[in-house]
Amino acid sequence: MSVVLKVAATKDHVLKVPDGDDQIAMLHSALEDSIYISWEVNNTYQAYFTAWDDESVAYQMLTVQNMVEIDGQWFVIKQCEPDYSGGIGTTAVTLQHISGEISRMHIYGSDPVDWGQYSHTGNSNVSLDVPNNTDTVAQSVSPSDILNAFFGGDNGKNWNITYQVIGSFNNAMVENPYAAGSGKDAISRILEAWPSAVFWPDNLNLRIYSHDEFYKDYGHRYDYLRDTSEVQLQYDTTDMTNAARLVGATQEIQTTSDTGLPNGSLTASGGAQAVIADAKKYLGVPYKYGYGRPVGVANPYDGMDCSSFVSRVYYDFGINIPAYTVAMESYGHEISRDQVQTGDMGFYGSKGASHHICMALDNNTMIYEPQPGEVCKTEPISYYPPTWWERNYDMAKIVAGGSSSDDGTASTTDSKEQYYFAPFYFVDETSRQRWGLFVGDDITSDTITDKEQMKAYAESQFKANPDFTLQLTVDPGKEIVEGDMVRLEIRPADYVTKVGLVGYQKYPYSHTQSSTVTLNSNAANILDFQRSQQTNLSRLQEQTKSLIISSNNRDDSNNAWNETEVKAFDSSKRS
Incomplete structure (x- = not known):
């Protein structure tokens, strides 16, 4: 059987809900059993149907970017697949809800645009200067703020869009919330910042619901x-995560460090020997991942990992470098294997993704923190050769016997980047105890300066169930x-x-x-189902136990169950 559907074409495919000013025709040949709508919260909203060629105007209008009204909502035709078989022509149609067309609109924010002859609502102050848009700025905003920026005023009017926020939302810190982007980008920013929010459009009325306002009990x-x-x-x-290393914001700190070396007293050999002696004083310190940071604050003898050890030796000579291998790569220049000398850094892994580091004591010997369960030790370089070597200019000067003024001891004044709190490993213990450990990638924030806030942020990023x-x-x-x-x-x-x-x-x-x-x-559903399974299993076990006791009390031993029969009965009840 067929259903009557309304088909419409707007002038120049303007984004709007069709009205009397548009070309509208009634389609009588859509097969009712072929018409379905596919929807998934915050993701998919599409429709599909097949119609046969009844030689009507409406059938001829089944072309891309025209619209069809289905179940009270307008959908835009995205794909048409005409088919001719047995003298009958049909067309299979794939449609997207009209709200998906907001991906066609683009807001440029403060970016300069020469609009030429086209009307616009963006910035018209055109300059040849390239704007500096590289800085990431987090702002405290609400969903309404973002919707206003993209769809408010003339923007919404020009695109025939209205919007609503239904429910209560606290402000959230959002990075560059008003950056240039499409209307779809604006909705995505809201859903990323408020994960429990729901985007549910009524044609071109864009609605953001809080969780409690969207999910209602209708008695079904x-x-x-x-x-x-x-x-x-x-x-x-597959996608679970309940543990990660958390890395918060950093700050620049001005420091003056005593190198621990007398001024003007180092020869080339003396400088190298001082570095070797300093590095060897950490021999036997246990490898502990994440320990030894912040360098210069943490007690190195409590434990260090590979990068904090090398950073600590450099720190002892007034040289401030990060304590993470990838960040350390930019603090030296690459050298060949035959050039390696005291103080050079050996990296393991690919550039930009190094995962381990050692330091050279000389051209043949290295010192490093190997791995958990081991301690700081020396090895021949040939035993575990690094992928590549780098030399730090300041360390090379010290190794070569560099000197400063003659006022006792040498010191350096420098600025260094330091974390507000040391990066730390964090686990959602409830999830771990229930499902096991699922470690994910580092969770980072350039704005969070408080450790407890970082934990709360991480919990919002974990997928704990x-x-x-x-x-x-x-x-x-x-x-x-x-x-x-x-x-x-x-x-x-x-x-x-x-x-x-x-x-x-x-x-x-x-x-x-x-x-x-x-x-x-959600977690409650999962636990409810697990409890029902356990209850069912316990009941079956009690039934099996009762049958065994009953069979053992029989006078006729030939009627008693053997072990194989009991297991077979138990298995049949579980299946």
Whole structure:
């Protein structure tokens, strides 16, 4: 059977909800069982259908960028696939919700643009000077601030867009919230800064909901075998993270350091020997990852890792270099293997991604902190040769017997970059105890200066629980509402819970096609299901135990169960 759909073409494909000023025709040949809408919260909003060629104007209008109204919402045609078979022409149509067209609009912020003959709402102060947009600036903003910047005033009017913020949101620190970008970029910034927010558009009315405002209980329920013929449950730990090294903001500090060396007294050999002696005083110090920082503050004898050890030796001579291998790469220039001398740095790994470092005592010997479970030691360079070598100019001067004035001891004044708090390893213990350890990449922030704030930020970035998918096949005609907090009951699993509807593929006009819905995954749902499984297993174990006791009390020993029969019974109940 066919459904009547409204097809529209706006002049010059202007982004707007079609009205009486546009070309509109009624399509009578869309097959009702082929029409479905696919939606996933904050991700997908598309539609699909197939129509047959009834030689109507509406059918001829099924071309890209024209629009079709389906279930009260306008969708833009993105793909058309005409097909001719057996004398009948059909067209399969793929559509995107009209709100997706905000990717076509672009705001340039303060970037200069020569607009020429085109009307605009952006900056018109054109200059040949290249703006400095490299600095990352975090600002405290709300979702409304970002929406106003992109869609407020003439911007929204020119693109026929309105917007709403529904619910309460605290301000968040957002890096460059008003930077140039598309309308889609603006929505993405909001969803990244407020992960629990929901973007749900009503045609071109763009709506940002808080979690509690979007997910509502409308009194609907899905009971397995009554409302739904199939329930699929799936765990997926692929993207889990519950631990990482946290690296916060840095600051520049002016320092004056005593080199510990008498002025004017070093010869070439004396300088090298002083560096060797200083490095060897750390022999036996245990390798401890992340220890020894901040260099000059932390006690090196409590433990150091490979980079903090080399940085510490340099620090002892008034040379301030970072204590991270990649950052240390820029504090020297590359040299060949045959040029290596005291104080040179040996890097392991590729440039820009080095992962280990040692220091040369001479052309044949190196000193380094090897790995966890070992201590600072010397080895022949040939035993574990670095990928490449670098020489630091200031260290080379000391090794060569560099000197300063004759006022006792030499000192240097320099500025160094220092963390507000030492980078540290952080674990979501609740998640670790429940699922095990999942270590992710470093979590960094250029703005956070407080350790506790950094922990809170990390927790918002972790994915502490597995993806837990509940997908239901629901009977035709069952009402499906976005954000619906439905009651789900799976009686065979003794499982009852409340979950939010976060996705669907529904057939709004079909009387025969079953829709599928996806329900929200969260820690409570996972634990509820685990508890139901454990309860079911405990009940089966008690039944098995009772049967064993009963069989042992029988007078007829030939009727007693043997061990194999008990295991077979238990297995049959679990399956």
